[in-house]
Amino acid sequence: MELFERDDVAAAASGRNSGSVQHPFDRVLSELHAETLRHYRELEGFELPDRPAGVLMLAGDLRPLESARAEIARLWPELRPALVGGRDLRRLEPNLARGLWACRLETGYPVRPAAATLAFAGRARRAGALLHEGRAAWPWVRSGQIRGVFAGHERCASGSVLVAAGPWTPEVIDPTRTWSPIEPVWGVVVEVRLANPPRHVLEEAGVEDVAAGAAGSLFSLVSTAGAVSLGSTFLAEEPDPRAWAAALREAGAAFVPALRDAEVVRARACARPQSLDGRPLVGPVGEVEGLWVAAGHGPWGISAGPATSRLAADAILGRRRIPASLAASRATTTYAR
Ligand SMILES: Cc1cc2nc3c(=O)[nH]c(=O)nc-3n(C[C@H](O)[C@H](O)[C@H](O)COP(=O)(O)OP(=O)(O)OC[C@H]3O[C@@H](n4cnc5c(N)ncnc54)[C@H](O)[C@@H]3O)c2cc1C
Structure with a gap:
């Protein structure tokens, strides 16, 4: 071979992603995900944490999270979706901004991206x-x-x-591009230094919508041994990652205020291969x-x-x-x- x-x-992207191995919220992909976890557990030189860190889907408003929770509970009850807010949420993640709501999911294994x-x-x-x-x-x-x-x-x-x-x-x-069922969706991820990185994988609610083609950015924060990845954009054209660092930090500060002053270690861009x-x-x-x-x-x-x-x-x-x-x-x- x-x-x-x-x-x-x-x-x-396989070395520059955000570093969260997690449930993909799709019937077909979730089977691939379950098998992937088994492959990772047998992979020499790679350590998948024994238990997921948990994903916190975050929003400023409870309503979108209520419908997400109901849908996930119906389709994937094993993710044990639970709405959390106020003091309970701060107990889970003390450095989140006040006034946020979360849907906690039993998935999300932070790993080094590459x-x-x-x-x-x-x-x-x-x-x-x-x-x-x-x-x-x-x-x-x-x-x-x-x-x-x-x-x-x-x-x-x-x-x-x-x-x-x-x-x-x-x-x-097909160099003529007659066959073109996959498009690049460019993501910028900023590696930052944080004194108190999150224990969970943090994600702004709505990744399904942007993945389906709406441009822009969505907050995510994944902490793995030695690195904290702040993401990310969803763009049709290749971006200059440094030009996005300030905007991602500012958007992220609405969820984790310490991001406003966090040191940027480096910024990277890579493209998601988005199929039809x-x-x-x-x-x-x-x-x-x-x-x-x-x-x-x-x-x-x-x-x-x-x-x-x-x-x-x-x-x-x-x-x-x-x-x-x-x-x-x-x-x-x-x-x-
Ligand atoms: C910002 C961002 C964050 C992400 N975060 C996550 C995450 O947390 N969790 C998750 O599950 N997924 C995440 N992803 C998605 C994941 O990274 C990608 O789906 C995955 O890496 C795609 O892998 P691939 O091997 O298909 O493509 P790639 O990793 O893009 O690899 C394709 C390779 O082909 C090579 N190549 C191209 N043309 C040629 C040629 N003619 N000859 C030889 N080589 C060639 C390229 O150099 C490249 O190395 C993220 C993606 C992005 C952009």
Whole structure:
């Protein structure tokens, strides 16, 4: 097995995300998430906390949280959604602003953003895979069949090629962009220093709406060993992360006042690979025999991606079928070479 990465492993969203492994609030993705937790528990060199830290979905008003709580209680009672406010909320998170309400969910494992990707890369190397970093690759197709990849001036032969290029997947598969079911949604995350970082994963309510395409930013704060990640934007164009640092800090101060004076360590930007229906596209793609895809996890890639990878690998090896809800064939514009 050979992997071609045009940059370094984990250089994009898989190394620059907010670092919360959490339930993705979707029927199909939640199954991938449950399987992903099992993969993480067996992954050498990666530590998933035994118990979730808990997610606090935050709002200034109780009403949107009441409906979110009712919906989550109906669909995923195992998340034990509970509304918390006032003194009870400050007992959970003493540094939150006054007047906020929260819906607490039993999910959210803070991890270092790049940790899982680097650990999987280590496992692949130990299993004998060749990882070529700093080498972009494109499918090499002849007569409707995959022959391998073009990498620089070289051709590397292979009977199967899996494209897992995140938001760049459509342009790698189809340079004409006729097939374009995944779009980048750019996120800025600011790493800050906080004397009293939160114990929970903090999130402003409404991530489903912005993930579905409304531009702007939503507050989130995730504290992992050694770093506190303040997020994040949802933008169609690549932003200058430094230009967003002040705005994110100011917006965040409405939830955690100490953010107003928090030192900015660094700011980073990366793109979520947002698919047409919010679920990844997996399996054979277009009319080319031997060409496969696994991409499109949007804001949930470190929470569900490892199970997608397992599914794609099993399907290539003929061990499992791709369920219709994840099949790449649901992106209807076909593409042929
Ligand atoms: C701000 C932000 C915060 C996030 N926070 C979370 C979170 O807390 N929890 C969560 O579950 N998810 C989160 N996500 C989502 C998650 O990070 C992504 O869904 C996931 O990382 C996508 O993984 P991927 O491997 O598909 O794509 P990527 O990580 O983008 O990897 C694609 C790789 O393909 C390479 N590539 C592109 N073209 C080529 C080519 N021609 N040849 C070779 N290589 C190529 C790129 O260099 C890149 O390294 C967040 C995303 C963002 C943007």
